[in-house]
Amino acid sequence: MEKKKVLIIGGVACGAKTAARLARIAPECDITILERGEHLSFAGCGFPYFVGDVVKEYKELVCTPLGIIRDANFFRNVKNITVHTGCLATKIDREKKTVTASNAATGAEEIFPYDELVLATGASPIRPPIPGNDLNGVFTLWTMPDALALKSAVGSGKVKSAVIIGAGLIGMEVVEALADRGIKVSVVDFLPTPLPTLVEEDFGLRVKKAIEKKGVDFYGGEKVLEILGEGGVVTGVTTDKRTLDVDMVLLAVGIRPNTNLAKEAGLELSPKGNIIVDDHMRTSDPSIYAGGDCVLSKHAITGKLVWQPMGSTANRQGRVIADNIAGLDTPFGGVLGTGILKLFNLTIGKTGLNEAQAAENGFDPVSILIEGPDRPHFMPGMGSLSIRLVADRKSRKLLGAQFMGGGVADKRLDSLVAAITGGMTVDMLADTDFAYAPPFATALDPTTHAANALRNKMDGLVRTYTPKELTERMKQPDPPLLLDVRTPAELDLQGRLPFEFVNIPLGKLRERLGELPKDREIVAFCKISVRGWDALAALTAAGFDNIALLEGGVMAWPYELK
């Protein structure tokens, strides 16, 4: 029997994974990869750390853990996979089942036959049509040549200041890389706060404050009009509000899928140009699979097709494609929109739906924001975490979570990813047997506290305001009286909310309840609103009945303090 010919276009994440998995489970296949670039299976997600010199040598990003470069020889000798680098696929003939490709160096065309074709063509950075976008000193960060060029510029010592256009994941990862290397960094985004697709505005505001503390300027809600240059070299950036004098510009405004080949072959695409695949990663042509950054994926909660161009998604999809080519009938499990970022000493991440997305998708969402320590206060390394949980009121199922803070957030995020994938309710999460020992967690993990707080809110045991809701409420007639139950020393240290407030430390509250009006709404809080909740109990016991809690306390307050 002749071997089944599997042709894969693209050899980075999804393509390389498809090939590696297939070689293991179906050694009877003849596997060929066509890769337009020179590098295979490289760790593109590591580029910001390469630019920041956390990773010293680019070879580390293209090597196995043993230091062997994953080049065509490696794929041949170790995996029995044929690889053509510098080989640009230009046409798919679906009837003849062939792909035409041209050699980047010689221009020579070659025709590759296939029984099964895999499109892992990835995506490319958007280069916005701003005047000056082709000046020397304007970079993107997507390919290995991009990374080498950017690191070389950064390492030259000539770059003193840089503007990053776009405050998404890649842009913000490079913020840290450049700032760590002593470069004055400014970030411009047309949206008001950083990381708009990752977290909601209040977390974004806190990220803004955090990077400003590190000397980074953030200009939100500004549109870049022009990149200025002199002698072909970048000298500045003009927005609709200011001009910044800089030596370097990074364009990080987003990416678009590489799907011209699929489009010309008549495969079904989404309106925005992503390839449509079924739950086995098959395109509209049953002999052609696609995965990675070029496709849409099913959202595991909403069932809708969404774009999640992540290395993790690409690897998972590559494995699914290989399984199905090998006849294993493996469906793809879908995505949850999970994302995570390390930014200086902060970790910021999310999974699932936020409240607005949940409402758009027909849920009746309710959320809570809590703040708390990631391990007992007496253990070294303790850090704080903000957690926002979203659940559906009716089914009580968890829908989403967002995390930020100096504490260990990735662990809690992944627990929530599993909890949501498993269809857990907020009640189950509140009573889950998470691992406890003082080096790792508080006796009840912060996620447990968050789930309990959300239950309290859902069940009407407490009425709360988010920071945003309270800010809105304070603008309306008869604003509530704020009851700050921290100690006076904490007020000086942590700051005060910018409203009228009464300060009665919790330990004195029961004896000083007479100072508070019973005919006015009272909103209690403290540093993290745990004592604030004890205050509500004291107020309730004394007959106060128009009372509420500020979610997250002063620590999670994203606006100005006085």
Added chain:
Amino acid sequence: MEKKKVLIIGGVACGAKTAARLARIAPECDITILERGEHLSFAGCGFPYFVGDVVKEYKELVCTPLGIIRDANFFRNVKNITVHTGCLATKIDREKKTVTASNAATGAEEIFPYDELVLATGASPIRPPIPGNDLNGVFTLWTMPDALALKSAVGSGKVKSAVIIGAGLIGMEVVEALADRGIKVSVVDFLPTPLPTLVEEDFGLRVKKAIEKKGVDFYGGEKVLEILGEGGVVTGVTTDKRTLDVDMVLLAVGIRPNTNLAKEAGLELSPKGNIIVDDHMRTSDPSIYAGGDCVLSKHAITGKLVWQPMGSTANRQGRVIADNIAGLDTPFGGVLGTGILKLFNLTIGKTGLNEAQAAENGFDPVSILIEGPDRPHFMPGMGSLSIRLVADRKSRKLLGAQFMGGGVADKRLDSLVAAITGGMTVDMLADTDFAYAPPFATALDPTTHAANALRNKMDGLVRTYTPKELTERMKQPDPPLLLDVRTPAELDLQGRLPFEFVNIPLGKLRERLGELPKDREIVAFCKISVRGWDALAALTAAGFDNIALLEGGVMAWPYELK
């Protein structure tokens, strides 16, 4: 209406949590705690870190994060809870609904009426009836006075050597505390390997090797016969195999529940003396609740009653008790047997069932052992993890997981806790959208790899040996030929399996296949058995059909290497 009188016996974890929760959600209750000791709500799980001087002052263990001591005044002023310390409950009169208690200082008796009673009486360390167990220098570590006495002895500079009797969680936590303070530590346990209730023997053997590298002696399978003394002071310990000259002994052989009070009141107890409660934490007397170390809890997988005396369980149960007293109808979610330990640079933990427990409970278990990095090899701080996953062949549901290594294990453990709680299958776990960025994980998380490896095994894509199975197999007739596909340099660095083997580095394997016999079973492996699996693909393609993989490779090999 008169206030509902809630009386709580025990004010540490479950009792204090019950009181605090109840005060918040039912301010109409009159809450009283009777605590036999002097300290309330102390962090007993922090004692090993206090002894190790990671925690400097004992006050940190009894304070709020703000530094306020959680004493009777605190409970009164902040929580409106009445606390009697040094108050030993001696009798429950279920008909009159009263508890008699005696004042530890004065001996005076007092009678406390209740509408609802909560037994949070905890447990006490077992003091085995070994001659010499009352000598000066023999310690337990359970109460605050225990912790103060042990730390004082350790800090005196007079203790040069110590024996810890019992290699469970507490014993092993103190190993690190004492070793870090320069004390020569020996551990004796009647079972052969450390942490027998936490991990299986292979992980235990690796823990033994790890602590021996830190200068700790471990004597497994030995029975302590006598603690030796001179002038009333410890001088040594005699086991059935040796005598150890030491200045100090820590008894850490286990604990037993404090349930005499419940027993005398005629409440239903288990054969081993734990209080039996229903899923709302009610004892056989509907006016009496119990929780924490003194009760049995329902295992969330097996439904059986098990003992899980952990601070986390106690806190969760306290909350459930409070909810039910307040009329909220909250069931307890059960336990999974989750446990975790930091031991020098290792993290060791487990949740759910191991293979033997799963089989005992009617499942058809299958497990996999994998080894892998916790983040990309190019990122600083990368550590390795061993993961053992257990699933049921029929339902494919996850049943348990064990972790050990220098990598970040607590995160993966908690993800598995959530996955098992949510009823996830191994297929769902393999395709879960975990958070990926290089500082936090590999593109496919180690748990994803473990799930995939287990699927490969379950689905017959690969046949494997665990280290134990291979060791057994090598003793039988016609032992397999071992195929080590590491580089020669790795063999020198990492060691060799103690059997006949052929070493052909993976990159050379395809051209050297002729050197291998087709009529003999071949078991391939490498450092972590990923290249080992690529080797199987090469063998399969060349027509070898009696081949298998060593799970976890050399890194997870628990026995001697040569």
